[in-house]
Amino acid sequence: MGFTQSSHLTVHQQVHTGERPFSCSVCGKGFTSLTNLTSHQLVHTDKRLFKCSDCGKSFKSTRNLRRHQYIHSSQSPFSCSVCSKGFTRSFSLLRHQRVHTEERPFPCTKCGKRFSRSCSLQRHQQIHSAENPFICFICGKGFTQSALLLRHQRVHSTERPFICSECGIGFIQSFQLLRHQRIHTGERPFICSQCGKGFTQSYHLLRHQRVHDLNPLVSNKLRRLNDPLPYSEQSNLEGQKASRIREKQWKCGDCGKRFKAPCELEIHRRSHTGEKPFTCPDCGKGFSQLSNLVTHQKIHTGERPFTCSECGKGFTDSSRLLTHGRIHTGERPFTCIECGKRFGDSSSLRRHKRVHTGERSFACSVCGKGFTLSSNLRRHQRIHTGQRPYTCSDCGKGFTRSSHLLIHQRVHTGERPFTCTVCGKGFSASFTLQNHQAVHTGERSFTCSVCGKGFTQLSTLLRHRAVHTGERPFPCSVCGKGFTRSTSLLTHQRIHSGERPFSCTECGKGFTDSSSLWKHRRVHTGERPFTCCVCGKGFTESSSLRAHRRVHTGEKPFTCSECGKGFADPSSLRKHKQVHTGERLFTCSECRKGFTESSNLLRHYGSHTD
Incomplete structure (x- = not known):
């Protein structure tokens, strides 16, 4: 390499x-x-001697000023x-290049x-040195780059500088806005x-391409599950598995699950520690991820920016809209x-897999019962705590699940949206309709092993067993009478308190339970649905x-233990x-x-009287 001046050669040789x-x-x-050296020393003095005549911005060297001026001239040499x-x-x-x-x-x-x-x-x-020199002064979290720290600090300030012009949703980073805009434009690059x-x-x-990677296992449904895969398929799948393990270098020390990035591992660890650093300012609910908090806040605002083009139903996030769309496409x-x-x-697939493995990852700390879903465990724990967070605004009755409250409210409104196609009878819940339909078919799938009596529901059979065992775990504190159900x-x-919360709108008569009210209403309507x-x-x-059917069949299932005489109904047997x-129970006063x-x-x- 040649130089025009000897001083330039001396500097180059260094x-x-x-x-x-x-x-x-x-x-x-x-x-x-x-x-x-002179240019470098300006770093310590923070002097910016070279000023741009167009925008007034100052620089520490003429070289940086010249590069900056290209922005104003649009020159790219x-x-x-x-x-x-x-x-x-x-x-x-x-x-x-x-x-x-x-x-x-x-x-x-290293790698x-x-x-x-x-x-x-x-x-x-x-990443290898685990060095995070840029520390957030609010939560102490470390970052490898100052730009990442700057973005993270928006979590604490709730600053969202990148706003969607279509729906007004704000984002912390520009690429998140760019991705979001594809929802409106329909672009799928x-x-x-x-x-x-x-x-x-x-x-x-x-993630989608894994569907094709797994095709050798999925498509060949005729192959027995225990048969070994052909060598070519087996080595291909083992190669894919090893490749994915290399991609996911970050391993959880608690469960062994692997992740591609340390930030993903950190979020996952919160599932073990229970840490929920992102709190809703409206209701105080905590979340392990910021994105979950942002989605949750739409519950309070009522915002549902993602609408199904088929049925018009709105959703708080695009992923739920995408999942919902499969209902229409199949x-x-x-x-x-x-x-x-x-x-x-x-x-849904992950939950289903637990049917095959028998896994019940969520155990109750009080009684040890296991559950496949954390939501089922939370509902179960209310049995021990007695918590009933869903309360009826009409009668004050509490429920452990919102769906039970919804069904109960139909008692007050009289709504019965589920109708039997055979007799036209309406029901407030779908499972009640299913149980009723067994009346028409005569099907009684659940049989008592002691007396052979059949039932349409498992819960009814379990209650019936108490007849044989004599168990009555719910005693009345006033008279001591025991009951099989709470x-x-x-x-x-309500017999002792005189309370009759269910009133007939026709005659004002009160009843202690809703079923008695529904039966009474048929006096006014003349309805005989059976x-x-x-x-x-x-x-x-x-x-x-x-x-009544026993009149035609001649069946007399209730037998006297003294003389062996049979009766068609239990009241006749008691008499x-x-x-x-x-015994003569009815006495003249x-x-x-x-x-x-x-x-x-x-x-x-x-x-x-005569």
């Missing part, structure tokens, strides 16, 4: 020798020339020969990863080379490799229909037992004569 004869007296940094993009600095052009040549001259000595810029390598090396499906984000495309992209069942979202005890206690298929006679209650015991039946007592009263 590049090869590494000599830096000019040292800064403040920090000790060395330089090859006096001019470079260094152009790329491949794509014609212009640059204000020659080394910026040099860096850019590596995009075309794919040159990455700066390798990491071998290569970079096109030395500053990118320096930032990357901080990341296309799957296998099926042509488009995505708004590159990582969504990467798409189920997530497949269980055990049984081939398909699902519309990944969370709801039966609650209804019974019809005998043999003779066509109608009844107001299903129990009356069941008792018969008085023959053996001599005038002459103290006793009777076995109330009807006989009423007839007897006529002899006194």
